[in-house]
Amino acid sequence: SAMSLERRILQYVQQQALRGDPDSVMAAIDKFGWEREFAMNVGDVKGVILDRFVKETAPKTMLELGTYMGYSAIRTVRLLPETARFITVEFNQENAAVAKEMIAFAGLQNRIIQIMSDSAEVIPQLKTKYGVETLDMVFIDHWKDVYLRDIKLLETNELLRKGTVVVADNIIKPGAPDYADYVRTCGKYDSTFHESNYEYSNDIDGLEKSVYRG
Numbered sequence: 001s002a003m004s005l006e007r008r009i010l011q012y013v014q015q016q017a018l019r020g021d022p023d024s025v026m027a028a029i030d031k032f033g034w035e036r037e038f039a040m041n042v043g044d045v046k047g048v049i050l051d052r053f054v055k056e057t058a059p060k061t062m063l064e065l066g067t068y069m070g071y072s073a074i075r076t077v078r079l080l081p082e083t084a085r086f087i088t089v090e091f092n093q094e095n096a097a098v099a100k101e102m103i104a105f106a107g108l109q110n111r112i113i114q115i116m117s118d119s120a121e122v123i124p125q126l127k128t129k130y131g132v133e134t135l136d137m138v139f140i141d142h143w144k145d146v147y148l149r150d151i152k153l154l155e156t157n158e159l160l161r162k163g164t165v166v167v168a169d170n171i172i173k174p175g176a177p178d179y180a181d182y183v184r185t186c187g188k189y190d191s192t193f194h195e196s197n198y199e200y201s202n203d204i205d206g207l208e209k210s211v212y213r214g
């Protein structure tokens with residue numbers, strides 16, 4: 001169809017959900033994912049595990065790599081106080097534009113700093129351009145073959161501190177084997193795998209939670 005999948009989901013949300021109600025926006029995106037077409041949001045099953053990590057960590061400053069449609073940004077920020085700073089980075093301009101409208105519909109546009117750029121460009125600028133000292137939490141959900149490059153960039157740019165929680169999606173499907181191997185064996189993280197289901201499916205997937213030892 002002429003309209004992209006992401007645009008069709010945004011239209012569905014605008015028709016089915018309640019403006020300013022993040023939970024209704026998430027519910028509409030998840031309903032579309034289960035009942036109509038697959039979309040690569042973290043989804044409602046893995047989302048519950050992510051929620052638990054966010055509540056446990058209560059980050060004041062958080063970075064997300066891979067905004068996509070804004071589902072996990074909305075899911076996360078709904079659990080944070082107004083004072084928290086949430087920065088999300090998306091490379092794909094069309095998806096970033098959809099995310100901007102999705103986040104605005106959810107009423108969270110003042111709580112989310114959206115950057116439309118390659119994470120490799122943004123990470124080295126977080127301290128100087130975005131006033132970040134260190135990150136309390138990171139959610140990695142962008143291209144699976146750049147997860148490892150980017151966690152190393154976070155390390156070398158001194159953005160991690162003792163206790164920073166790094167959560168990564170898709171450890172099984174599509175998989176990020178070089179990343180998983182690194183965080184589990186390099187000695188810099190206490191890393192645990194949390195098995196779950198792949199979004200809108202009964203297939204197996206899971207999140208890796210890696211706490212930086214500092």
Ligand SMILES: Nc1ncnc2c1ncn2CCCCCNC(=O)c1cc(-c2ccc(F)cc2)cc(O)c1O
Pocket residue numbers: 040041042065066067068089090091092117118119120141142143144146169170173174199
């Ligand atoms: N360097 C950068 N900086 C910022 N954004 C950036 C970037 N580089 C890219 N992007 C923009 C993100 C692109 C989307 C990333 N997500 C994915 O690619 C993804 C794919 C699947 C999937 C699995 C099995 C299948 F059969 C099909 C799809 C599931 C998921 O949960 C996913 O998160």
Ligand SMILES: [Mg+2]
Pocket residue numbers: 040041042141169170
């Ligand atoms: Mg994902």
